[in-house]
Structure formats: structure tokens, C-alpha cells
Amino acid sequence: MAYFILKRLIQSVFVMLAVAFLAFSLFRFVGDPVSQMTGVETSEQDRERLRDELGLNDAFIVQFARFTGDMLKGDFGYSYRTRQPVAEMIATRIPATLELGTVALLISLIVGIPAGVYTALRPRGFVSQTILMTTLVGVSIPTFVIGIMLIFLFGVQLGWLPTFGRGGTVQIGGWTSSLFTSDGWRALILPALTLGVYQLTLTMRLVRAEMMEVMRSDYIRFATARGIPFRSLYFRHALANTMVPVITIIGLQFGGVIAFSIVTESVFQWPGMGLLFLESIRFVDIPVMGVYLVVIAFFFVLVNMAVDLLYVAIDPRLRVREDA
Amino acid sequence: MFARLVRSEPAYLFFRSPAAMLAAVVAILVIGGAICAPWLARTDPYDLSTFSLMDGLLPPVWQGGDPRFLLGTDDQGRDMVSAILYGARLSLMIGLMAMVIATVLGVGLGLAAGYFGGVFDAIVMRVADVQLALPAILTALLIDGVSRGLLPPEMQQDLRVAVLTLAIALSLWVNFARTARASVFVERNKDYVQAAMIMGQHPLRVMVRHILPNIMGPLLVIMTVDLASAILLEATLSFLGIGLPADSPSLGTLIRIGMQFLLSGEWWILWVPTLFLVALVVSINVLGDFLRDVFNPRLR
Numbered sequence: 001m002a003y004f005i006l007k008r009l010i011q012s013v014f015v016m017l018a019v020a021f022l023a024f025s026l027f028r029f030v031g032d033p034v035s036q037m038t039g040v041e042t043s044e045q046d047r048e049r050l051r052d053e054l055g056l057n058d059a060f061i062v063q064f065a066r067f068t069g070d071m072l073k074g075d076f077g078y079s080y081r082t083r084q085p086v087a088e089m090i091a092t093r094i095p096a097t098l099e100l101g102t103v104a105l106l107i108s109l110i111v112g113i114p115a116g117v118y119t120a121l122r123p124r125g126f127v128s129q130t131i132l133m134t135t136l137v138g139v140s141i142p143t144f145v146i147g148i149m150l151i152f153l154f155g156v157q158l159g160w161l162p163t164f165g166r167g168g169t170v171q172i173g174g175w176t177s178s179l180f181t182s183d184g185w186r187a188l189i190l191p192a193l194t195l196g197v198y199q200l201t202l203t204m205r206l207v208r209a210e211m212m213e214v215m216r217s218d219y220i221r222f223a224t225a226r227g228i229p230f231r232s233l234y235f236r237h238a239l240a241n242t243m244v245p246v247i248t249i250i251g252l253q254f255g256g257v258i259a260f261s262i263v264t265e266s267v268f269q270w271p272g273m274g275l276l277f278l279e280s281i282r283f284v285d286i287p288v289m290g291v292y293l294v295v296i297a298f299f300f301v302l303v304n305m306a307v308d309l310l311y312v313a314i315d316p317r318l319r320v321r322e323d324a
Numbered sequence: 325m326f327a328r329l330v331r332s333e334p335a336y337l338f339f340r341s342p343a344a345m346l347a348a349v350v351a352i353l354v355i356g357g358a359i360c361a362p363w364l365a366r367t368d369p370y371d372l373s374t375f376s377l378m379d380g381l382l383p384p385v386w387q388g389g390d391p392r393f394l395l396g397t398d399d400q401g402r403d404m405v406s407a408i409l410y411g412a413r414l415s416l417m418i419g420l421m422a423m424v425i426a427t428v429l430g431v432g433l434g435l436a437a438g439y440f441g442g443v444f445d446a447i448v449m450r451v452a453d454v455q456l457a458l459p460a461i462l463t464a465l466l467i468d469g470v471s472r473g474l475l476p477p478e479m480q481q482d483l484r485v486a487v488l489t490l491a492i493a494l495s496l497w498v499n500f501a502r503t504a505r506a507s508v509f510v511e512r513n514k515d516y517v518q519a520a521m522i523m524g525q526h527p528l529r530v531m532v533r534h535i536l537p538n539i540m541g542p543l544l545v546i547m548t549v550d551l552a553s554a555i556l557l558e559a560t561l562s563f564l565g566i567g568l569p570a571d572s573p574s575l576g577t578l579i580r581i582g583m584q585f586l587l588s589g590e591w592w593i594l595w596v597p598t599l600f601l602v603a604l605v606v607s608i609n610v611l612g613d614f615l616r617d618v619f620n621p622r623l624r
Contacts, residue, residue: 018454136610140602142559156587260461262462263564281468281566282566
């Protein structure tokens, strides 16, 4: 077990190094930091001196090592656009995106898994066919259109829910949360639904496919023959065995949630990392773009580690193999 | 030729599937409209001199608008029918080009990786793995952002369409590469490929003339689905304001413009391009789903 975790840790370190390298290359080769910091009237000597002071004339590998070292110390440099420390800018945006993403993922699981089980058990039923047809249309509708439709219906026509921003927030330590005010929850519903719908269809279709596969297997047929009650058959015997691939996909979906949160945040003016990333692309704010990548990769790695550990917790066979 | 096509199996399945037929009709209408835009549209939406502010914000005809503007006009007096036809033209053009580039690049790399194996295969597949972990939209945004930093400002406007197309193509090639590679692994050991190799034919010839035709089925499915993805990606990027500028509006840009009228009463400026885009993408996706069923007899 310890060996397994160690192996994953080492892999993760390499992934992070690769991403840091990518971010560094962005920094180094796209745009010139010196011309960003100086004006037109700066002389060539001054530029050269600045270049020297900043260490831009050092060997590539030395620069990369320094870059990585600074990152580890939490020094992410300064934004070209706002001149603020990037670490601060990103840190204030992280809670908004994480809360949005988590709630969206929860929606997709809480609705998607039961719907997937149902459509697998009654594949020819009217309700199942309707659900499946709806999801096919749902996958084809772009996230931003879903957002616009929700805004139009609940924000404009019915006037029930706010259509932009986070609503009331509460400060807990350095974490700005909108989960503790009713106002914040109301602001969260529409963006989270928008982000969750697409993931929901993925979850549902996957659970359905896995469930149908399992229901065909011999042990389910045998369990049916033994007269095990259907409820127990479906949920204890069948669903439990679909969980490993489902968890894998949830891990992968996390990436989708982060990526589409860029779109959702733009539609709802949600002050998260995605909105910051968009602004930084528009203004070619390379440091922010690079750090965004690194932060996202870090979450990716964390989630994937968690998924691997969950495998062991869920699938007893993996545990036995480890012990043996 | 035509009679053979009508009596073929895909055609038989096609005429038994109402969803596929409906989707085909919608797709043909939209694509036909986009191709014929210069002849169908009353005005050129890119040419400011052809419309006047006096005609601004007219509702669609059935809400008491001007009969000249079937679906109303936007705040600039731009005819919505012309705008969506030209918009769809641009969206389809970028989507098709991106899909073709992604296909050629992906299939080429996938074929070569599957055929030669070894180090080349390993490198291509590692890159594909990394890219697969990144969602397409993130990749496209990054490529776009980098291009903004690298290209001189005066070239940016002119190259916008090219950059956008390339960014979309580079975020979609992985699917093609993986499918082509997997199919090559299956086909490579079959007798016809072995025979061609023993005859001493050039690897390129074996790949293109012998293997490629036999893996067209699955590739066609991905091409259809990825065309829809490419159009969606372009629309999303343009909607985010990263894609095309407002003076050459694609469907995504039109929706972005329409968003400003969400809170006021001018619903048509937003919903006309939105519905047009959704109809296009949904119909392509339904056709893709249909093709998948046709080429995968196990699912039938």
C-alpha cells in the first residue's frame, strides 16, 4: 500500500514538473518580460542591465530551476496587467471556482447515477427512452446556451434567481464562501446547473452502459436464480460493481468541470479562476496564464490520487493483491 | 449507382429512422442556406453601407415587423436572416477546415504510430494522453492565447480565422489518432496487409491504399461527431470573445452580441442565432449517432 502511494507520488511530481516546464516556456518564449516592464524611452543599456538583474541571461536550465524553486515557495510572480502578485490574484478566485465545480459535480452524481441505473434496468420503457433522447439533445447544446436558457427562464421571465455574481459571501479564514448564505445559494443554483447538466449526461450514460454490462453477467443471473430481492440485487450486487469505472470517469470529469467552468463563469460573471484566465488571455497576461495551468494541473493530480486511493477502498480485490 | 445506393444497407436503415431523416433534412437546409448565403441574403452583414440604423431593432414579421426583414433586425439594422446565414457560413467553414486538418493530422500520426510502433508510437501516444487529460476547450484557449503573444499585433486581425481554425484542429486530432492507431493494430496482422508488405510495397502505400479504406467506417463516425464539436468549440470561443471579432460575426459572435439584449425585449437578436446553432449541431450529432449504429452492428 505504502509502495503504491509512493509510486503515484513520484509520478505526480513528474507530471507537475512537466506542467511547470510548459508554464515556464510560456513565460520565456511568448512575449518579452523586459519590454513588458519598460517603456519606449528605456535605453538599450538599461534593458540589458534589467535583463541581467532578472537573470534572463542565465542558462535555460538555471532559469527553470529558479522558476520551479520560486513556485515551491509560493512566489508566482506578478501579473503584467494588474501588477499584483499572481498568487494573490489566483488565491482569491479559487474558492468561487471550487465551490461551483463541487456543487455541479454533486448534481451530476446525485441525478446521473439513479437515472443511469433506471434507464439500464428498463431500457425499453417510455421514461427511459425520453430520458435518453433528452440527453442526446442535452449533449449537443453548448454549455453557454444552456446557461443563457436558464438565465432567460429563471432570471428574466420568472425572476426567481439572480443571474450574475456570487451573491452574499462569508469569509472563513482566507476562504470566501457563498455556501453559508441563502443569497449565495440562490446565486449558485443557475451556474451549478449549467455546469452540471453536461456532466450529468456523461455520468448517466456511463452508469447505464456499465449497469447493462453487469446485469448480463453470470453472477447476476445466478443471484436472480437464488431469489435475492431485486432491491438488493440491483444496488448491492450490480451497482457496486459498476463503481470502479464510474469513479475513474468522475476523476476525468473533474477536468471537464474546470474547463467548462471557464464558459459558465463567463456567462454568469462568476468571479472564479476561469474568468481570470479568460481576462488574462485577452490581455496576453502570460504569468497568470502559466500559473493558472500549474494550479489546474495540481488539482488534477490531487483528484487522480484520490481516485486511485478510492479504488483500493472500493475494490477489495486490489487490497488483497497489495497484501499478498 | 444511385439505385445501388438506395438499396444498400445504410440507406435501408436510414429510411427506417425518422430521427436520422429529420436530422438530415435540417442539416441539409442549414448547410445549404450557409453555402447559398450570398444569393439568399438580402444584405451583406459585413458591409455596413448595406443597412441603416433606421431599420434597427425591428421585430420578426409575425410580431409586426417590416416584411423586408423576416426575422427582424439587430440594433445596427442588420437583417437577422442575412446575419445567421453568413454566420453559419463562417462557422461551418471554420468547423469543416478544423475537422479536415484534425483528420489528416490525427489519421496520419495514428497510422504511422500503429504501423511503425516503437519509439515513434510511444511519443505520439504520450502526447495524445496528455492532451486527452486537457479538455479541448482549454487546449484551444491556450493555443489562442499563445498566438496572441507570438504574432505581431498588426497581423492578428488578419490571421484570426486561421489561428482559430488551427487551435480547434489541434485540440481535436487525438480522437482520430487513437482510433486510427487501434485499427491499424487490428488490420496489420491480417493477410491482405501481410501480403502487401511481403510484396515489398512502400509502407506509405500500404497504409494509405490498403489499411485506410478498411478503417473508414469508424473514422467517418468521428469525423461527423468532431465536425459538431468543432462548430461548438468555435461558437464557444467566439461567445467568450476569444474567437472572431464582432465585424465578422460567426454564430457564436452573434449569440454574444444577442446576450446584451437578454434583459430587454428584443428576444430575436439572441434566440435566432442560438436556435440556428443548436439545430445545426443537434442534427449533425444525431446523424453521427446514426452512423455509429450503422458501422457498429453489435449495437443493433
